[in-house]
Amino acid sequence: MSLANPVSAADHVQGSPDAKVTLVEYGDYQCPYCGAAYQVIKAVQKRLGANLRFVFRNFPLNQAHPHAELAAESAEAAGAQDKFWEMHDALYENQAQLGQPLIEALAKRLKLDAGRFEVDLQTRKFQAHVKRDFMGGVRSGVNGTPGFFINGERYDGSWEEPSLTAALQQAASA
Numbered sequence: 001m002s003l004a005n006p007v008s009a010a011d012h013v014q015g016s017p018d019a020k021v022t023l024v025e026y027g028d029y030q031c032p033y034c035g036a037a038y039q040v041i042k043a044v045q046k047r048l049g050a051n052l053r054f055v056f057r058n059f060p061l062n063q064a065h066p067h068a069e070l071a072a073e074s075a076e077a078a079g080a081q082d083k084f085w086e087m088h089d090a091l092y093e094n095q096a097q098l099g100q101p102l103i104e105a106l107a108k109r110l111k112l113d114a115g116r117f118e119v120d121l122q123t124r125k126f127q128a129h130v131k132r133d134f135m136g137g138v139r140s141g142v143n144g145t146p147g148f149f150i151n152g153e154r155y156d157g158s159w160e161e162p163s164l165t166a167a168l169q170q171a172a173s174a
Contacts, residue, residue, distance in 0.1 A: 003152045004139035007055050010129075012084045014045065015053035020172035024055040026137040026147035029072060029091045030065035030098050037146045038092040040161045047165055051172050056088060058133040059145050067098040069130065074103045076126035077117050083110050 007013065007022060025041065027034040045052055058075070060068030071091050078087035090106045091098065107117045120126065137147055141154055148155040148164075150171045157163050 001141035001154045003136075003149045003154075005136040006152065007053075010132075011055045011057065012079060012088070013053060013055050014085065016050060017053065019053035020051045021048070021168050022053045022055060022149075022151055023168060024057065024149040024152075026057050026059035026133070026140075026142045026145060028059055028061050028065055028068045028145040029075070030068040030095065031061065031145045032095070034146045035092055035095045037159050038089075040159060040164060043161050044165050044168060048168060048172070052168060057137060058130045059137045059142060059147060060130065060134065061145060069127075070100065070103065070121070071098055072130045072133075073121060073124065073126045074107075074117075076129050077120040078107070078110060078112060080120065080126075081112050081116065083112060086110050 003024060007024065023041070023044075025034075025037070027037070041054060045054060058072040060072045062069050075084055075087045075091060078084055087106060087110060090110070091103075094102055094106070103121075107114060140147075140149065146159060148159060150167055155164075155167060157167055
């Protein structure tokens with residue numbers, strides 16, 4: 001399957017728009033597989049450097065992961081203060097403690113405007129954004145996390161570092 005929603009300015013992106021290959025992940029901050037994939041993606045980014053553009057989209061599996069939606073909205077609220085990637089990384093790096101106390105501690109550690117952050121979460125300001133990401137994933141055939149797309153095409157291979165790196169390098173040289 002192909003990516004239903006092409007990468008746009010609404011996405012969180014690391015890397016150049018001119019990179020040879022784009023990896024899109026639909027992820028859930030509470031999913032243990034996404035936590036493992038987080039480490040793999042960091043290694044792959046280091047390995048491919050300027051050849052890779054990475055995009056993260058929210059895909060909280062609320063039935064299985066009760067803190068996933070809050071975590072996704074927290075990352076988006078941090079993003080509104082130009083700290084999306086810092087919150088994204090901190091959520092995955094502290095995944096075992098995911099919940100309201102951790103999110104409050106991370107907001108403080110990242111020096112976010114606490115009042116604004118709190119209001120954004122209480123009013124669910126980013127709920128629609130998270131739902132838009134999620135529904136785009138559903139339309140793209142994502143049925144679990146992590147869900148990956150390489151240059152717009154669904155990637156169903158192993159996301160362990162050697163396999164994912166090989167697939168990305170192959171796509172970059174195509």
